[in-house]
């Protein structure tokens with residue numbers, strides 16, 4: 001379900017089929033996450049599970065501009081990025097179930113999602129490295145004289161980490177084709193970003209590194225799509241990196257099964273739920289794009305079917321063979337492990 | 340055959356590979372027009388320019404992480420640390436990322452990344468410019484660890500690193516960088532995982548690492564005068580480790596000493612000793628012995644510095660003690 005890039009519409013205008021695709025992608029992420037949350041309660045997920053609920057517009061709006069040969073590097077909250085880049089829900093769910101059919105063949109789980117064939121270069125259990133690796137992808141793409149781009153998705157928690165400082169500076173001095181997408185959901189676990197940052201305006205930090213920095217409404221898929229479109233076009237044309245700060249909110253707990261009280265108010269959560277990016281996209285489609293409600297209901301039914309079948313596929317998938325546990329430590333499988 | 344230095348030998352391998360493969364690039368501080376603090380890249384900037392010899396800000400974590408990303412996406416980066424001590428600022432990117440990406444991607448991504456730096460104690464470099472740290476990397480699945488000791492080996496092993504799809508830690512001891520040795524002009528490779536017998540002997544086996552190979556060979560001259568013929572094994576690569584060559588030698592001599600400048604606990608000597616005890620116990624006529632550098636940071640003053648590195652005298656005594664055991 002990867003989003004195909006569309007011909008660039010006039011500023012302020014979005015091609016209707018692209019807009020419908022946003023809806024499909026966002027809904028696929030939402031329904032998959034809801035399924036994962038249920039599966040987590042059923043004990044089918046063996047490790048951590050950080051859902052992307054509430055932040056779907058960012059992955060959908062950015063990845064709509066990406067080709068399979070563009071490289072996405074993501075973080076611990078990465079299901080949405082994997083799905084928007086084109087990982088099928090069944091491979092994501094199977095991975096979280098620890099099955100051989102998962103996108104990482106059961107080696108990774110929620111925080112290590114790999115599908116390099118389509119440019120999903122990994123999510124990471126460590127906050128920060130994705131910023132540097134996307135910079136490195138930009139380095140390769142510049143060296144190889146291609147117009148491919150590297151994209152890093154990361155939370156507000158990453159911007160106070162040294163990787164952010166070093167990565168943005170390196171991308172800037174080398175003028176690399178990279179997008180740095182900060183999903184500012186305002187909390188790192190239970191630590192408020194306003195507390196953790198001396199300057200909580202992430203977008204403003206772009207100028208500190210000599211690159212454009214843009215702050216936008218991350219729950220507005222059209223706004224994300226347009227800002228990312230400019231940034232991707234600039235990167236492909238050799239104009240260097242961009243920092244995007246997408247203001248958003250995660251409406252579920254930091255991770256499934258974690259307590260979610262004491263650090264934010266119910267009133268704040270409700271206020272953000274009222275800004276739900278999928279509901280807003282639906283309204284936009286009905287009102288601004290004059291899409292018939294039946295078309296949306298069709299997408300809703302299709303997505304539900306896909307996710308239901310994906311869960312069944314994952315549940316019925318085989319476990320990885322225990323004998324493969326030490327494969328791929330080194331590149332040549334013929335070479336024995338050293339010790 | 341002509342003789343060149345160890346650093347010229349690796350530079351020759353690098354130049355040949357860069358001429359052939361335009362996905363290779365080097366990053367580091369002063370590796371561009373300056374040609375590297377240790378002359379690792381002299382002359383290459385003029386040939387290949389700033390895109391392939393990219394001077395970096397003092398951002399070790401940043402450029403190591405960047406190079407990991409580049410290695411995943413089609414290029415072959417080389418990080419030139421100058422002193423390997425600076426690699427410590429990048430350990431997370433190395434151990435959690437570079438070493439694990441091939442595995443976590445079930446072999447679908449490669450990590451052709453070279454991390455090179457100068458190691459070792461000497462010249463009052465003091466504690467932030469004297470480290471070796473190879474035991475740390477040998478402990479991690481995913482890395483190759485290479486410690487060449489002759490110009491010939493350095494060229495062939497570096498050539499192998501330049502075509503490897505695994506992350507390779509390539510460590511050159513500062514005290515031997517400018518030692519000369521015979522090196523063919525043509526290209527050749529030396530496979531990882533093959534030890535070199537630096538001296539043949541039948542009374543005792545010494546495995547020596549890095550600069551300790553040269554010191555051990557000096558000690559052997561004195562021991563030979565006393566009728567003790569030592570076999571010296573230079574592992575050349577610590578991962579993969581050619582334990583078979585060590586076992587074959589111990590089968591012949593019955594005695595084993597490991598000489599290593601780095602710290603003793605959990606070190607390469609401990610690993611070799613354990614493997615020999617596991618696989619060659621019946622060949623041993625005496626307990627396996629280790630001679631290591633002192634378990635302390637490296638001091639500055641020449642008298643203090645000399646006290647923390649094994650010297651020729653100590654190696655002679657360690658062998659004599661082992662022979663008496």
Ligand SMILES: Cc1ncc(C[n+]2csc(CCOP(=O)(O)OP(=O)(O)O)c2C)c(N)n1
Pocket residue numbers: 076077125126127128154155156157158185186187188189254
């Ligand atoms: C380097 C590092 N330190 C700590 C953690 C533990 N940790 C996991 S998620 C998280 C919060 C991250 O917050 P943020 O980056 O804002 O992303 P969010 O969870 O809000 O999406 C922390 C501290 C980690 N994974 N990596």
